[in-house]
Amino acid sequence: MDRIEAMRAFVAVVNEGTFTRAADRLDTSPQLVSKYVSQLEAHLGVRLLNRTTRRTHLTEAGTHYHQRAQQVLADIDDMENQLGNLQTQAQGLLRISAPVSFAIRHMAPLLSEFQKAHPAVGIDLQLNDRKVDILEEGFDIALRIGHLKNSSLIAKRLAPVRLVLCASPDYLKQHGTPQSPEELSHHRYLQYSYMDIGPGHPLQKWLQTQGRKSDGSMISNNGDVLVESAIAGAGVALQPTFIAGDAIKDGKLQVILPEYEPQPMALYAVYAHRQLLASKVRGFIDFVDGFFGKTPYWDQF
Amino acid sequence: MDRIEAMRAFVAVVNEGTFTRAADRLDTSPQLVSKYVSQLEAHLGVRLLNRTTRRTHLTEAGTHYHQRAQQVLADIDDMENQLGNLQTQAQGLLRISAPVSFAIRHMAPLLSEFQKAHPAVGIDLQLNDRKVDILEEGFDIALRIGHLKNSSLIAKRLAPVRLVLCASPDYLKQHGTPQSPEELSHHRYLQYSYMDIGPGHPLQKWLQTQGRKSDGSMISNNGDVLVESAIAGAGVALQPTFIAGDAIKDGKLQVILPEYEPQPMALYAVYAHRQLLASKVRGFIDFVDGFFGKTPYWDQF
DNA sequence: TTTATTATCAACTTTATATTGATAATCAGA
DNA sequence: TCTGATTATCAATATAAAGTTGATAATAAA
Structure with a gap:
């Protein structure tokens, strides 16, 4: 039993008055609603609703449970919405590690344009030439220069480095x-x-x-x-x-x-995973990809 | 997926640090914990944990979710405990309907002894000679005299009525x-x-x-x-x-x-259901059953 | 390097879920 | 009082999910 769904069913029955209308509202069958409420009662060991075929009445326990369950459900919904927004709106703090020399010379315009496009994203840019452990040190993205060894991380090629x-x-x-x-x-x-x-x-x-x-x-x-x-x-x-x-x-x-001239190396964006990437990260990768072009401005001499 | 169990798994992983220890604490397998967390992430559409084989790290979304999920779980536990106590401790208000003449003469000692045995139970005794609808009017128990017609209610014979x-x-x-x-x-x-x-x-x-x-x-x-x-x-x-x-x-x-002399009628306690009876009701039924004995004191003449 | 630990995957078995149709109880109106 | 409509629940079945086991890849420590 999914207790959250069961709670939702119970609350719907109380608010709508009947199992049938609750089922309509939840887009399911009255049988299922009935089952959910029964299971919830069995789990709690308390009868929540006195039900006849024509009407339902809350028991004392049911009254208490209804109040608090409604609150808990609202909490959960709120929590999930908040996460959803975080996801779709590209917000939060984006922690980036980048090589010192490159960052000093070329990252300022990139970052300021990115922030124009995503105003809700804060940026924490840490300059390091050593190979940081992005998970351990809490980075969302590391920019790296070189020929990358294969690892469990995802590396996206951003620009050639001659x-x-x-x-x-x-x-x-x-x-x-x-x-x-x-x-x-x-x-x-x-x-x-x-x-x-x-x-x-x-x-x-x-x-x-x-x-x-x-x-x-x-x-x-x-x-x-x-x-x-x-x-x-x-x-x-x-x-x-x-x-x-x-x-x-x-x-x-x-x-x-x-x-x-040696084979060109490349500038890579390295991050931890492809799926369920926070949109601030996704957004940055997409933004920086193609920003420098196939022949970056610094190679035009 | 039981979202509550999934939340519990996620919170356990965060608090314990690894999937394996979380699984120990929840008395389940690491595989299952892993599945739960993955499902939770899929449901939310956000990555909550950055995990390597050796360590786990919260994402920004995970940090938010962890805090609030812990609160929600505590709420649910508290809610269920409260109901459990309500159930096992026999407390709350017991609403009884009883026939006027009988109640006036014979219920005072019964009720006062019952309350001695169950101090946490409050009593609301309503005297009615009409046949009340115990569900509709919110009674836990109705005492009735007569030959009862069969109905969906449970009737327990308490004493003969000559x-x-x-x-x-x-x-x-x-x-x-x-x-x-x-x-x-x-x-x-x-x-x-x-x-x-x-x-x-x-x-x-x-x-x-x-x-x-x-x-x-x-x-x-x-x-x-x-x-x-x-x-x-x-x-x-x-x-x-x-x-x-x-x-x-x-x-x-x-x-x-x-x-x-006509066939004796009986005094009945009538209530709505047998299963998951609130213990205040169960307690009253058990208490009053046998209280008057096979030959009640009023028949000893 | 080797060994141990860890998270996850994949395949399978078991269990639960959701659906459908049927039934008993109740109410409204004739 | 009876009939038809509404309602909650039961029962049976098909479907989906959960949980289990063994295997694998990655990492850390010896």
């Missing part, structure tokens, strides 16, 4: 512009801590050997710093275009060995 | 003591309005003919009055011993034609 080797024109004038990967060995590498372009790539060997040097080399876990260093002529950086794009466009950096 | 023909010794001295029904025709009958001893009885004919006379006859719907009149020597009365008993014992009235 990596380019680049250095300042001044630096290249001084040290020469490499024409092949081998010539790179004479250059200083501005290394990003978590860089991984995959094994087998022509540049891979250079990246690894440079990383091991300790003579005046530079490592950072922040791409902006490395790009700024490259602009200042400190060496060669392998960085995504969403960081280096502006400097390239302005002529402050020059792309080298473009024919050896 | 009818005796009687008159005052003075009256009999003046008019003679009848030795056969035929001799009654010379006597004045103090008639009770609703008297019916059934067809075929030797006295039946006399009762009917006397009732039609209009010369100084006496009719009342109250037996006390008729008995008082008989004591005063106004005529012969056919009245129950619970009214006339005292006067007979005191010698103020004399029984005549005892060998023609």
Whole structure:
């Protein structure tokens, strides 16, 4: 027995006066209403209604139960409506984790446009370059850059992320512009801590050997710093275009060995499940999907 | 799906932290708990829990739902407990309808002893000689005297009700003591309005003919009055011993034609149903049953 | 890596549900 | 008083759901 339905049946009988009219109102048969009320009485161990074939009368217990049951049913309905609204109206707080450098440069317009479209959604944007556990830390969505390993999470590809080797024109004038990967060995590498372009790539060997040097080399876990260093002529950086794009466009950096550009990575939105997704999450995914286009503005140089 | 059980499962999972422990607490299988929560989510159209194999985390919707669901469940439990107590503890107001003359003479000690045994039960005693509709008028029990027609009501026999023909010794001295029904025709009958001893009885004919006379006859719907009149020597009365008993014992009235005494009627407790009887009603029925014994005290003359 | 724990799935058995038709009780009006 | 209409409930059956068991994938800890 679904006790909630049974309670609804009982309350309907009391309010409508007869089993038949209650059945009409609940879109069911009088037999079923009768059964429901009987089961409810059996469950409670109390007679709620004195019924003849022509009329029904509440017992003392029934009077008490009716009052409170009505309240409980109203509570449940209210609760479910509230959840329904939460669901359809896209409201609540959307917690997003995003990579530091990307977020600083490119997320402000995205978020402000999203909030224009969904005014009831609050946003909590946390910048992290480590791989957060979105469930454990309570994130709705994490934006990630890289080649994703398969996991139980859903990943939606949002934009390509090109990596380019680049250095300042001044630096290249001084040290020469490499024409092949081998010539790179004479250059200083501005290394990003978590860089991984995959094994087998022509540049891979250079990246690894440079990383091991300790003579005046530079490592950072922040791409902006490395790009700024490259602009200042400190060496060669392998960085995504969403960081280096502006400097390239302005002529402050020059792309080298473009024919050896690694396979592009991608920006992903990662979230926990596909079904019964809160609409604030659904809405954000849909919104950000296609926002940057196939060739994002930062790649237009 | 029983939504209440599903809510209980969800709340247990949240409070216990895992599906398995929740299942332990609810004495069921983790599979079932999982199913319940899934169904609840499907019903609500919202994901309530983000779950991995190792841990569960509430969603925003889940947090809201958990709070309110806990409240609703507590409400329901409280409501049912209250009804349970009402049921087991015999409390509430017991509404009784009883015949006027009987109640006046014999119910006070019964009721006061009953209330000693069940202090939480209040009594509303309404005196009526008409046949009340106990459901329509909201009575729990009606005491009735007579031969009951079968109906949908339950009738429990409580005591025999003997009818005796009687008159005052003075009256009999003046008019003679009848030795056969035929001799009654010379006597004045103090008639009770609703008297019916059934067809075929030797006295039946006399009762009917006397009732039609209009010369100084006496009719009342109250037996006390008729008995008082008989004591005063106004005529012969056919009245129950619970009214006339005292006067007979005191010698103020004399029984005549005892060998023609009608088949005894009975005092009945009439109530609406056998199952799920409120315990105040059950308690009263049990209490009054046997209270008067096989030969009630008013018949001991 | 291996082992243990956990949530969920899938298939099945058992139980409950809802539907239909029938019945007894009651009321209204003739 | 009788007939027809209304009403609650019963009984039987077809359908759907619940609950059970064993298996699987994912994760955490050893």
